[in-house]
Amino acid sequence: MMTRGEWVEWERLWQSDRASGEHIEALIERTRRARRSLRLLRLLSTVIAVVALAIVAAALRHAGNPFEVTLGVVVGIGIVAVWMMDAANQRHATANVEAPADEYVAMRRVLCVRQVRFAELGWIVTALDLAFLIPWWIGGFKVHGGGFHAMQLLTMWGPLTLMGAFVWWTIRLRRRARAELARLVRSR
Amino acid sequence: MSNLAFDRIVRMYGEALSRFAWGYVDGAADHDDLMQDILVAIWQALPRFRGDSSERTFVFRIAHNRGCSFVTRRRHDEPLTDTTPIADPHPGPDETLDEAGRRERLARAVRMLPEAQRQAVLLRLEGFSLGEIAALQATSEANVSVRLTRGRDRLRELLGGSGSDA
Secondary structure, three states: OOOHHHHHHHHHHHHOOOOOHHHHHHHHHHHHHHHHHHHHHHHHHHHHHHHHHHHHHHHHOOOOOHHHHHHHHHHHHHHHHHHHHHHHHHHHHHOOOOOOHHHHHHHHHHHHHHHHHHHHHHHHHHHHHHHHHHHHHHHHHHHHOOOOOHHHHHHHHHHHHHHHHHHHHHHHHHHHHHHHHHHHHHOO | OOHHHHHHHHHHHHHHHHHHHOOOOOOHHHHHHHHHHHHHHHHHHHHHOOOOOOHHHHHHHHHHHHHHHHHHHHHHHOOOOOOOOOOOOOOOOOOOOOHHHHHHHHHHHHHOOOHHHHHHHHHHHOOOOHHHHHHHHOOOHHHHHHHHHHHHHHHHHHHOOOHHHO
């Protein structure tokens, strides 16, 4: 049997926590900033994909044989696939959030699996990208010389930094996704 | 979606959502992060709201789902170690049981409930009816009643007395 008085007392105590009007307005403003950051992140992921494709396109112009051309095309397709998978995962992450808890948990499990696959695909494409670009960089050293001049920064150190950052981010993403998946499976 | 609709929802439910979030996290920084997470999720989901359920049900379902996700992710980020203190809802010898203190003890006890019971209890504390909780949890009223009874018994146990001592 429910003890009504007990609930009424707990309810009164719980609801005595009142947020001020300023606090609510601050929440609205904070959410606006978060929404802008989300849009910026999406734009950034597109810019990074475009830059990666531009570097591959530039290297393709110097491809010496059909194997290098094929590898370059495969890497280009891989970059587009990784970018599309990331966009799909972002859409998936916001889907079904209003569903009953069981459905939502099922969706989170699927998302975690997709994030693990995304990270692994990203590593494969990065490895292929390196295999394709390293001969081009070596050729570039011979023509333009080594060091840190603008051309080197733009075509080698910049892409290398981007690749390093991407791999570091995907390692973290994969680790979190696997941990969340394990917890979700345990809690079934 | 219209910013006006979102702002209206936050003004209407922001206070209740803020309390609701305390059912999942216990620090001010985590509370702020979770509130932002919930509100962004509401903003993203609002264009899909077709009125199949009430707006309140829609909003609190999102809050519960994001609350659970937040806790799952945060547990991984900050694993419990042998030295991590576990919040005890029983009052310490020096704890003054003013209203804020009693409310904090109640929140701590609610956080220790299993997920489905916690959601039912939090919604009950926010004044939802059995029917509304059942609709929100996609289950029967009888099942909700069982969850609430078990939740109440556990709360009593955790709080070490009757509700009025909470």
